[in-house]
Amino acid sequence: MAEYLSPGVYVEEFDSGAQPLEGASTSTAGFIGLAQRGEIEGVPQLVTSVADFNRLYGGYLSENAFGEYRFLAYGVEHFFLNGGSRCYIMRVAPTDAKPAANQAEGNVESSVLAIEAKNPGTWGNQIRLTVVPSSKAKTQIYEIVGDRQYRVKNNAGFNVGDVVAFEADGVKQYSKIVSSQDNIIELSEALEGEEDVIDNNLLPVKVLTTCEVTLHVFYGDEAETYEKVSLNVSAANHISKIVSRSNIVKVQDVTSGDLGSVPPFEVISGAKEETGKFQIALSGGSDGSLANLSAADYMGQDRGPGKRTGIQSFIDNDVVSIMAIPGVTDPNVQLALVAHCENLGSRFAILDIPRDKTKVADVMTHRNIFDSSYAAMYNPWLQVFDPLDKRNIFIPPSGSVAGIYARSDNSRGVQKAPANEVVRGAVGLDCQYNKGEQDILNPKGVNLIRYFAGQGIRVWGARTTSSNTLWKYVNVRRLFIFLEESIKNGTNWVVFEPNDEQLWARVQRTIDAFLTRVWRDGALLGTSANEAFYINIGRSTMTQDDIDNGRLICVIGVAPVKPAEFVIFRITQKTREE
Structure with missing residues (x-):
């Protein structure tokens, strides 16, 4: 209650109606995999285009070096090609991968500055630095x-x-x-x-x-300049403090004790300032070997906020709603990804099947490992053009399917099953399945990608890996994820409000307005809003004990639309007698 202490006119604002509730995004993807460069610890980075991915994570990886683990770049490329607009990436690297550094034998500068690439990989061997004398005052x-x-x-x-x-x-x-x-x-x-x-x-x-120095850092087309940095540890322009924002290198001042009245350029280079410039090259970077890459690297470690790796790093991300690890079909990794999606309840996993498993019996062997409504499985692999080797190769479908999810969500809505959609960029399939084989695989939750004459290559299935028939369709699970996340994000204002009839009425109006809009968009079944959903809140859902313990319970029921998976036309002859 406001205080009124002096005479006058007071104007006050108050909320009388329902709070508008905004729908949560469902088209943001999360990818995990090997890359040329990029952080392997911390939080996933936002990527909004293929060029953005190349800048942060490099380009395509060699088949000879990385085999079936090289498909992250291809998956991200085909995600954007098929309609995706934004995704988050987390890089994985073998345990023996090393960053390039300047700590080589005989380097004069190695006793003064410890310089290394921002993250592991042979990419760091191309980094060059130039040190030039400068002065700030x-x-x-x-x-x-x-x-x-x-x-x-x-x-x-x-x-x-x-x-x-x-x-x-x-x-x-x-x-x-x-x-x-x-x-x-x-x-x-x-x-x-x-x-x-x-x-x-x-x-x-x-x-x-x-006396300071200006540091120029070069990698490919990237260039960074750090002007007038110092070796004075107590100064704001100390080299380690300024260069810490670099995306290319990490620089540590390893000088011990007082350097005396020697200018920093001479300390770093061992030459007089009149020399003009001094160049440093990094070396020793390594991508590691596949022998040192295991399922644990993808599953990741939880070392606390900002230090998580692999799948665990996405715990810090509350934006992603679609998850994929292109080409990695190790059951341990895929089960960890599905468990991650189930535990958070806010995202959906797209799983690949091993390329060598094309026979129905082999596919079912892999499929039978899973039982979750938070995952869907797609097969076979797609034939696409490889810009690296200038030839057609086969890639896992998860990246393309994630893009189709995003495309379908943006054009039709999350209630539309992401199926009967053309796979862009695919010129062929690793194997052709016929209707009889799909008759076996489809009821078991394996979504096939098939070629139809005159219609191109299309996703021809929309089932989850769940044995519960209530959750057998991808769009139903993803619709509920959308509803749950939207209601959760849009009702934070309720927390710590007085738990009384006035609050209950406001909450009901808020959710009713949101679900009515969802129903009008065609996501809920029914000729009226009353048939499409119900909202119960108040004494019918809460006891006095609930209220005394600070609980507000709202029961919501919705009738989701189901896809027309089997279109049946029954035709008979019409006779005169009829």
Whole structure:
């Protein structure tokens, strides 16, 4: 209740109606797999195009080096090709993968700066750095005020610990700042020829300058520049602090103790500043070997927020609603992905079947491992053009299917089964299944991709891997994910509100307005809103004990639309007697 202490007119706002409830996104995908570069620990990175993926994670991987584990880049490419617009990527790398570094035998700079690529991989061997002398501040000396103390025109930018150079008549002498305050600078060593250091001219010829370096980092078409960085640990422009935002390298100052009055360029390069520039090349980066890649790398480790790997890293992400690990068909990894989706209840897994399992019996062997309404399985693999080898290859369908999910959601809505949709970019299939084989696989929850003359290659199935017939359709499960996430995200305002009839009425109006809109969009079955859903909240759903313990319980029932999977036309002859 507001306080009214002085006479006047008070205008106040209050909420009287239902809070508008926005639908949650269902078309954002999450991918996990091997890549040329990218962080292997932390949070997945947002990618909105193939070019974006190439910038963050590199291009295609070699078949000879990575075999069946190389399909992340292809999966992401065909996700966007088939209608996807945004996805999050988490890279996986073998345990013996190493980042490129400058710590090679005989490197002069290795004792001063420890430089290594931002993440493991041979990509780091192409990184080049150039160090150039620079200065962030300069001034002139007006007066000698004491032993090694000088009054200058402006001491801004002169920090304690900085190395400075005094230049007069083309000769430089170096010292270090002990204190800098009120335009008085004290140096560690007195300047020689103190009578000649004063310069009161409007355009000075004798100047005191700070000594820094500018670091240029190059990788392919990428270039980063870090101007006027220092080896002064206490300064804001210390090299380790500034370069920490780099997407290419990590730089650590490993100097031990006081370096004296030596300019940072000379410390790093071992050469005089007059040299102009010093180049550093990184080496020793390794992609690792497949022998050191296991299911555990994909399943990931939970080392706490910001340090999770593999599948576990997506715990920190609450945007993704579709998950896939293209080409990885290890049952341990796939079961971990399905469990992840079930535990969070907000995402759906798309699973691949091993390419060598094409016979119905072999496919069923792999299919029978799973029983979940939060996953769907697709087969066979797709024939596409490989820009790396300039030939057609076969890739797993999960990336393309994730794009079709997104395309169907955006064009028709999540209630539309993502089936009878053309697979873009596919020129063939690894094997052709006929109707008799699909008669066996479809009821068991294996969604086939088939070729139809004049209609192209299409997804011809929309079933989950669940044995529960209530959840056998992909669109039904994903519709409920959409409803649950939308209601959860849109009713946060209810928490800690007074749990009374007024709140119950507002919650009911909020959800009723949302579900009515969903019904009008064709996602719910019924000729009226009353037939499509019901909402019960109040004394009929809560006891006094619930209210006393802070629980507000709302029971919602919806009638989802089911796909017309079997279209049957019964035809008979019409006779005159009829």
